[in-house]
Amino acid sequence: MAERARLLFEGPDWSFDKLRRTHDALAEIAEGELGLDIFTNQIEIISAEQMLDAYASVGMPLMYRHWSFGKHFIHHERQYRKGARGLAYEIVINSNPCISYCLEENTMALQALVMAHAAFGHNHFFKTNHLFRQWTDPDGILDYLEYARDYIAACEERHGQRAVETLLDSAHALMPSGVFRHRRPPLPSLREQTERARQRRVEAERSADYLFDTLLRRESDDETPDRARERRATMRLPEENLLYFVETYSPTLEPWQRELLQITRNIAQYFYPQKQTQVMNEGCACFVHFHCMHRLHEQGRIDDGALLEILHNHANVLTQPGFDDPRYGGLNPYALGFAMMRDIKRICTEPSAEDRAWFPDLAGCGDWRAALRQAWASYRDESFIQQYLSPRVMRELRLFACSDTAEDPHVTITGIHDEAGYREVRDTLAHSRDISISDPEILVTDVDLLGDRVLHLQHVMRDGVPLDEKAREATMAHLRSLWGYPVVLQEAR
Amino acid sequence: MTNFVDRRLNPKDKNLGNRRRFLRRVRSHVKKAVDRSVRDSAIADVETGGEVSVPPDSIREPTFHHARNAGTQRHILPGNRDYRAGDTIDKPPAGAGGGGGREGAEDGEGEDDFVFALSRDEFLDVFFEDLELPDLVKRTLRNTETTTPRRAGISVIGSPGNMDLQRTMRNALGRRVAMRRPSDERLDALRARVFELEAMHEPGAEARAELARLQAELDEATRRRKAVPYLDPLDVRYKNFEQVPEPNTNAVMFCLMDVSASMRQREKDLAKRFFILLHMFLQRQYDRVEIVFIRHTHRASEVDEETFFHARETGGTVVSTALAEMRRVITERFPASEWNIYAAQASDGDNYSGDSRTCVAMLDGELMALCQYFAYVEILAEEEAQFINSDKSGTELWRAYRSVAAEWPNFAMKRIARPGDIYPVFRELFARGKAERADG
Incomplete structure (x- = not known):
């Protein structure tokens, strides 16, 4: 009887009572034992339709309106209705309080799993990882999105849906090139930023626009190299953030259009840390839910049935089919992340001779909790893999690296999971997770606002990989419409 | 403090606005689909909605990205069986479905059309678009059946306009009687008598006793009147109306x-x-x-x-x-x-x-x-x-x-x-x- 009384829940049905009990039990383990640092949780139960809604608006609870979200919604809905794809069990938002959406169809065991995963795992990662701390403003994001939605709705009323849509189309096309990767500007909180933006807009409306038009344009060729260098320096060229540059210097945009560009740019920047930490973020969340669920079971607070159901789902999510398996769809970030996290724990507690050679500081240190917390806080995928990917994980996943040169008739294996190949595999994997390498690097190199106003871009090629031509032309058309004058893109080796 | 929020009752169809914008964007394809559906189906089957198929080019969201088959690309793959470093694997001949299955599917060329279903309303919207029907007619066409309200007993909830006064007052009266709410006459009589007694110049012991008794009774009655209201929300009844489908001819x-x-x-x-x-x-x-x-x-x-x-x-x-x-x-x-x-x-x-x-x-x-x-x-x-x-x-x-x-x-x-x-x-x-x- 006493045993039963300790159970947090029984059977598949959930209730808010059980949820709260389970949450509190999880909090004891996550905060008490693992030492996680989390934002206050807000757990929201939503229906399948609402989950589909959330999918379409990139997981955010509020978003401005745009046809592309409608397109994604229709696509997801169709996939879901056809049974081709299930829904995510949860969506979690990097905000303070940290909002997790849980699907109402989940069984109680799943809700427990989902809470451990999202409300503690992801939540801790959002709060402590340095990229999120530096680049995102969880306190202000919801306010900012609300402001964005209202502002864009107001623009639609004032300037017409068509005009706003055209501009957003162009802005969306440039969103991946609308983030600061290397430079870090002082980042005031988003709320301050909106306030400042509003004032700036008023000012801009008063002065800037017509100035550009009334200035006498200089005939070309009479510019000295010195002047050109100075001009580039004042505009801080080369500039990697295309949206920022266009927003600031476009000779044709109206103030509201600049504001719209800034909104999309801020949203892109907000999501940029997530793109850079997918493996770690999921690895952290999976590790936390795995640990918490096993602890609950050890304490006798969930029964065998619940644990089995949880493990079943856990295994489903973490499957990594081999490259020649028909189900293969790339490296599974959940599987890789979880394997690495678990391996860090193993290295700390039961290191082998190999581990001692590879990780002299970590091996056998015993305090795996602190080691993990430190890893979660201070890395991003690329550096995390460089630092922590152990030979053992490479062997377990049987990773191998290959190189595919377009002109060659064959693909070359450059390294496998053996003594000679560990470093090659690790480097290649780290590079493939580095957004600033896998996304094309496009820089604004020059523009003469007083001259021909042609925007010069340069694509810095790596390994001789050019831009996809069709997509390049389409995106350039968008950029041209934003800039208002010709845009030239150069492929540089 | 952790919050649990039940959002399931929140308004749905958050994406309706986005969906409308999307439909407007693929207008020409929607129109084509509607026209086709009108042409091809049997007389009674038209109008179930119909599928719209949009070529991906018209709704592509382009971004700068790397070309797939150019330069040197490096990959990490899991599940190695017997490859060794330095092995070379012949690429499948060009056009034979791409390299690793997935590559082929992702390739820009072989992409399928974007297909989705129109709801009945959306279908009719497009269908009626050129008909220039007056709104009233559109409404009748859109509704599959019309209803008329019909009396269906009484109810405890409803809008004030539908209040059934007679029944409400009857209930109130019944409750007042049952709860023994002192009536106006009884109260007036008591007051009059108390006043009378108080006005007596030299009340005897009997009169004083009566006064005290009546005073107590009066207080009790006043308290009771306060406790038992004349009209209580419990008494209120509304006429209930049911929406009955109109017998269409x-x-x-x-x-x-x-x-x-x-x-x-x-x-x-x-x-x-x-x-x-x-x-x-x-x-x-x-x-x-x-x-x-x-x-x-x-x-x-x-x-x-x-x-x-x-x-x-x-x-x-x-x-x-x-x-x-x-x-x-x-x-x-x-x-x-x-x-x-x-x-x-x-x-x-x-x-x-x-x-x-x-x-x-x-x-x-x-x-x-x-x-x-x-x-x-x-x-x-x-x-x-x-x-x-x-x-x-x-x-x-x-x-x-x-x-x-x-x-x-x-x-x-x-x-x-x-x-x-x-x-x-x-x-x-x-x-x-x-x-x-x-x-x-």
């Missing part, structure tokens, strides 16, 4: 078609599309729509849909036989007092010489009075349509029917030559008729 639709040799597959196809549209229109307004197919050569007979559109028959052309058959069916099965009768006739305009006058006589004499609406389309050959451009000239039947049209506002006629003509024909025939009815 039935309609019967007569499809009359000339099936003599001069009517070939093209003419029949055109006729069919015309019938489909009429059927859709009627279905919106009536619970039950019966269709009667009457084909005729020099004899007329009632047949099923399959025979109507596909079987062949030879013979001359006597249009009046079809009208006679229609009248027979009406008399036998569809008394005009119970049925709304609609007729649609399609013909190539040929008729046995002299018969057209009989037709006019039959229509004028009886049929037009029975029919809500009689629509006649004459199907022309494409080359004919080129030079017939006046309504005045035409076949004998056409000229004869013009006199009917002049007489009866519910008779409409039109010439069509191409599938493209049908839509406007339909619009003119019904938009006009319905608009008048809606306004009247």
Whole structure:
């Protein structure tokens, strides 16, 4: 009887009572034992339709309106209705309080799993990882999105849906090139930023626009190299953030259009840390839910049935089919992340001779909790893999690296999971997770606002990989419409 | 403190605005799909919504990204079996479905169309778009059934306007009696007596005792009146109304078609599309729509849909036989007092010489009075349509029917030559008729 009384829940049905009990039990383990640092949780139960809604608006609870979200919604809905794809069990938002959406169809065991995963795992990662701390403003994001939605709705009323849509189309096309990767500007909180933006807009409306038009344009060729260098320096060229540059210097945009560009740019920047930490973020969340669920079971607070159901789902999510398996769809970030996290724990507690050679500081240190917390806080995928990917994980996943040169008739294996190949595999994997390498690097190199106003871009090629031509032309058309004058893109080796 | 929020009751359809914007963007494809659905489905099956297929190019969201098959690309793959460093693997020949299965699917070229389903409402929106129907008509068409409110007992909830005063007051009275709320008279009497006693110049011991007793009684009564209100929310009753579907009357639709040799597959196809549209229109307004197919050569007979559109028959052309058959069916099965009768006739305009006058006589004499609406389309050959451009000239039947049209506002006629003509024909025939009815 006493045993039963300790159970947090029984059977598949959930209730808010059980949820709260389970949450509190999880909090004891996550905060008490693992030492996680989390934002206050807000757990929201939503229906399948609402989950589909959330999918379409990139997981955010509020978003401005745009046809592309409608397109994604229709696509997801169709996939879901056809049974081709299930829904995510949860969506979690990097905000303070940290909002997790849980699907109402989940069984109680799943809700427990989902809470451990999202409300503690992801939540801790959002709060402590340095990229999120530096680049995102969880306190202000919801306010900012609300402001964005209202502002864009107001623009639609004032300037017409068509005009706003055209501009957003162009802005969306440039969103991946609308983030600061290397430079870090002082980042005031988003709320301050909106306030400042509003004032700036008023000012801009008063002065800037017509100035550009009334200035006498200089005939070309009479510019000295010195002047050109100075001009580039004042505009801080080369500039990697295309949206920022266009927003600031476009000779044709109206103030509201600049504001719209800034909104999309801020949203892109907000999501940029997530793109850079997918493996770690999921690895952290999976590790936390795995640990918490096993602890609950050890304490006798969930029964065998619940644990089995949880493990079943856990295994489903973490499957990594081999490259020649028909189900293969790339490296599974959940599987890789979880394997690495678990391996860090193993290295700390039961290191082998190999581990001692590879990780002299970590091996056998015993305090795996602190080691993990430190890893979660201070890395991003690329550096995390460089630092922590152990030979053992490479062997377990049987990773191998290959190189595919377009002109060659064959693909070359450059390294496998053996003594000679560990470093090659690790480097290649780290590079493939580095957004600033896998996304094309496009820089604004020059523009003469007083001259021909042609925007010069340069694509810095790596390994001789050019831009996809069709997509390049389409995106350039968008950029041209934003800039208002010709845009030239150069492929540089 | 952790919050648990139940969002399930929040308004749904957050994405409706986005979906609308998307539909507007792929407008031309939606329109095409709707037109196709109208053309291809059986008469009664049109309008279930229909699938729209959009070529991916028109809704692509481009971004800068690396070319797939150029330069040197490095990959990490899991699940190595027996590769060693330095091994080379021959690439599959170009065009043979790409490298690793997935690459092929992702390749820009072989992409499938973006397919989605239109809801019924969205379908109708597009369908009605050009019809220029007055809003009222649109509303009637959109609703599959109309309802009228009917009294259905009483209820404890409702809007103040529906309050049932009599019942409410009766309940209040009953409660006041049961709870022994002191009445106004009793209170007045007590007050009067207390006042009287207090006014006594020199009250005796008896009077003082009475005063104390009455005073207590008065206090108690006042307290009780406060505790037991005159009208309590518990007493209130509302009249309850139920929405009862209006018993829609039935309609019967007569499809009359000339099936003599001069009517070939093209003419029949055109006729069919015309019938489909009429059927859709009627279905919106009536619970039950019966269709009667009457084909005729020099004899007329009632047949099923399959025979109507596909079987062949030879013979001359006597249009009046079809009208006679229609009248027979009406008399036998569809008394005009119970049925709304609609007729649609399609013909190539040929008729046995002299018969057209009989037709006019039959229509004028009886049929037009029975029919809500009689629509006649004459199907022309494409080359004919080129030079017939006046309504005045035409076949004998056409000229004869013009006199009917002049007489009866519910008779409409039109010439069509191409599938493209049908839509406007339909619009003119019904938009006009319905608009008048809606306004009247």
